């Protein structure tokens with residue numbers, strides 16, 4: 001293995017320390033305690049873990065942290081009613097509804113119910129539009145985390161060839177906007193891209209966000225490429241015992257690490273950045289809601 005391992009977990013810890021400093025500043029200089037409400041509907045085990053971490057880390061940086069756990073059978077109307085209350089609650093500056101939601105709830109109805117001013121996921125059409133044209137506002141959490149890691153690793157991104165595999169609203173599309181802003185030449189690849197391996201081969205930056213375990217192989221990569229693996233896939237791990245599982249990314253780590261210049265691991269890469277950037281966005285929305293300029297180090 002020759003690649004540098006990008007320590008997303010460590011970077012996220014440092015980012016949370018800086019965020020704690022900004023929280024202290026907002027409290028002491030402006031009397032504002034940023035508040036984040038996280039909402040989960042149902043008992044999906046992975047979502048429960050993520051939501052518990054979000055609530056705990058929100059409190060750890062000194063913010064007001066609220067968690068709403070609703071039963072699986074909650075109606076859409078009941079969820080929209082809660083969102084409406086949170087929209088009107090002055091102690092809350094950020095609202096996050098954990099995705100996915102159960103089938104009886106339309107995710108678009110949920111997203112559209114959240115006030116764009118408190119939309120810390122950057123899911124609402126208003127904020128997606130602001131991101132596209134570069135206006136201040138929250139930035140999609142996982143893409144912002146990827147951008148921070150890339151800037152930290154490479155310094156200047158201008159002129160780099162970036163290939164993003166996956167065109168989701170959550171990761172692929174917003175990350176393309178951010179990399180374009182940093183003057184990368186961006187190619188969006190997806191399940192219908194012809195000869196994906198040769199498209200990836202020309203990239204200085206490869207972002208794998210396809211949701212397919214171990215899809216990107218080492219021999220697809222340009223030597224020295226920087227690889228950001230957004231995939232979080234739980235696969236069987238019989239070597240650990242019967243019924244055991246382990247997490248893998250969308251990149252075949254061992255073969256990729258022999259060719260790449262730098263690579264994020266799974267776990268410990270992009271995942272922890274997603275939650276740290278959620279906290280960063282809460283500082284951004286708390287600042288904007290109070291007529292303040294958000295801290296430069298938390299925004300793209």
Ligand SMILES: Nc1nc2c(c(=O)[nH]1)N[C@@H](CN(C=O)c1ccc(C(=O)N[C@@H](CCC(=O)O)C(=O)O)cc1)CN2
Nearest residue numbers: 050096097098099100121141267268269271272274275
């Ligand atoms: N409303 C939202 N829902 C979802 C989002 C989101 O950004 N907003 N993203 C994903 C899940 N996600 C955050 O909610 C998330 C995924 C993974 C991690 C993380 O830290 N992963 C660890 C491994 C954890 C494990 O052992 O399972 C890692 O990669 O090191 C954080 C957040 C879907 N829903």
